[in-house]
Amino acid sequence: MNADRWSSLFWFALGAAGIYASARLGVGHTGEPGSGFVPLTASAFVCLMALLVFLQSFERGQARSLSALWKGVYWRRSLAVGAITLAYILALETLGFFLIGFLLLVITMKGLEGLGWKKTLIISISTLVVSYVVFKVLLKATLPVGILGF
Amino acid sequence: MDFFANMITGFSVALEPMNLAFCFIGVFIGTLIGVLPGIGPVGTMAILLPVTYGISPTTAIIMLSGIYYGAQYGGSTTSILVGIPGEAASVITTIDGYQMALQGRAGPALGIAAFGSFIAGTIGIVGLQLLAPPLVSVALRFGPPEYFSLMILGLVILTYLAQKSMAKALMMAGVGIFIGTIGLDTMTGMPRFTMGIPELLDGIGIAPLAMGLFGISEILLNVEHRIKHEIVTTELKHLLPSRKDWGEAIGPILRSSVVGFFLGILPGGGAVLASFVTYGMEKRLSKTPEKFGKGAIAGVAAPESANNAAAQGAFIPLLTLGIPANVVMGMLLGALMIHNIIPGPMMIKEHPDLFWGVIASMYVGNVMLLILNLPLIGLWVKLLRVPYSILFPMILFICLLGGYVINNSVVDLYLMLFFGVAGYLMRKFDYEPAPLVLAYVLSSLLENALRQSLILSGGSLAIFVSRPISAGCLILAMLMLASSILPRIRDRRKMLVEQAEETA
Secondary structure, X not given: OEHHHHHHHHHHHHHHXXXXXXXXXXXEEOOEEOOOHHHHHHHHHHHHHHHHHHHHHHHOOOOOEOHHXXXXXXXXXXXXXXXXXXXXXXXXXXXXXXXXXXXHHHHHHHHHOOOOHXXXXXXXXXXXXXXXXXXXXXXXXXXXXXXXOO | OHHHHHHHHHHHHXXXXXXXXXXXXXXXXXXXXXXXXXXXXXXXXXXXXHHHOOOOHHHHHHHHHHHHHHHHHHHHHHHHHHOOXXXXXXXXXXXXXXXXXXXXXXXXXXXXXXXXXXXXHHHHHHHHHHHHHHHHHHHOOOOHHHHHHHHHHHHHHHHHOOOOOHHHHHHHHHHHHHHHOOEEOOOOOOEEOOOOOHHHHHOOOHHHHHHHHHHHHHHHHHOOOOOOOOOOOOOOOOOOOOHHHHHHHHHHHHHHHHHHHHHHHOOOOOHHHHHHHHHHHHHXXXXXXXXXXXXXXXXXXXXXXXXXXXXXXXXXXXXXXXXXXXXXXXXXXXXXXXXXXXXXOOHHHHOXXXXXXXXXXXXXXXXXXXXXXXXXHHXXXXXXXXXXHHHHHHHXXXXXXXXXXXXXXXXXXXXXXXXXXXXXHHHHOOOOHHHHHHHHHHHHHHHHHHHHHHHHOXXXXXXXXXXXXXXXXXXXXXXXHHHHHOHHHHHHHHHHHHHHHHHO
């Protein structure tokens, strides 16, 4: 199955779920539109367009297959960055701004990109210091302190 | 007299030390991200939205605007020296700019791009200054039906100009409107689609949405490729164009500035459209069209002037009607709304310091940009050598930090990651995120205008076609939709898009 067909089915299902959820909110009538009126219209429109994309996917001669989208690229690197980001969010409030920020920068620069230790440490520490000054000192933002206590 | 009084008000605001400093930060960052491929003005503005929470709305808009028009300047450097557009609006500059660099004329190419940008930027600001006040008086006659129809027209134009499929772009606009309805219904107070998460009662914030769709997703896509840049030249000579260069470029600069400005005003238009249209126009008008594509200086001057003038023109619908012409203006609208300022016809009276201060700051910013992009061009060339392996961890870290400090909540970070992954998949499957974000920003305005119109008319949809401005906008939108279906016009549109892609 080609990529457009898959994606249009996904959006159609999402649009249908939107219609169902909007209808439950109460659509009202044109004289007094309810809370679900606009989201229902938007969801129905998404379904309609998904149907159009689905039909168009039969027209094209050189439709891309699903696997072609990830062919010839380093998709594992994207996956790794996604996983590192998730780990950062999970550990942010426990480990605190400095520790988790340092780990994120070191893991991506050293672990993923293979930069030298000296370069990694200099860039990581200076990024942390500059962002601390901008967000904490200048903008008075609250940063999570975590186990380090600062 | 009003003109001078307004400008005195504007300059007294723009020249305040704090505003001057943030104007410089804005144009500096704008040039920086314009130079660096891989991150655009929308992503950067999203990342910097949290910074604007701690400063006054005027200062915030001065900085964010600086990023936008600064990126138009910076984008040309990468296009000319590397042959890769640093910014979408500089795609067309790559053709002749890179050829000029290969012929050892990178200096004049960069010089004319900077001077052309400066002249066009200034013409654009004068146009903005002159056109905005009369348009405000027209806008005061707009009621909910006119607003609704104009927003629909803006969304249709944006999707009409979509790089890939128009059906997909329209679908994304629908998704954006739906996402914009998440949270409390402003008219009834009923929670919608919050799934029991208290943080969603206020709706999904523009920062996690835009940072995810433009910041995180760009990183996820870029790390899939090993990005390496080959810079043509590092020794730049003769940045000041010769008399012959000026003779060839001044006509295209002036014409493209005017055309670019008006294309920028169009809802859904903007800098990208302006650069493509004026390049084609200058090629047709030229006595030596065969030189285009082989290093014609007019081929650099025209699009670079047009994209800067369009960047200024795009402020008109936002400042006068409160409707963003493109997704960048949508980000500015989001930033204003964070500060409880609703742009529109009343803004010029209620917040004259903001209105005229932002306009005056553009004059100041343009001068700063000329200095940044001519004497300091060497700095940007050096920056082009910073590898993406160093840049992306820093961008990722700043995204995550900025996303957290808005509400001190990890829920925003989960949302950002969610939209980052969604944006990555959307781009893989050729669904553009720009219509989604613009529709999301317009969603509450659109919903209120629709519901108010229907209540006014007692439920009759005829209200949208019985009022001339509203009917005109809807007819135009329908014509554009119809034209995208008609095979001949569709093929022509497809051909134009393919040409643009080949160029890129």
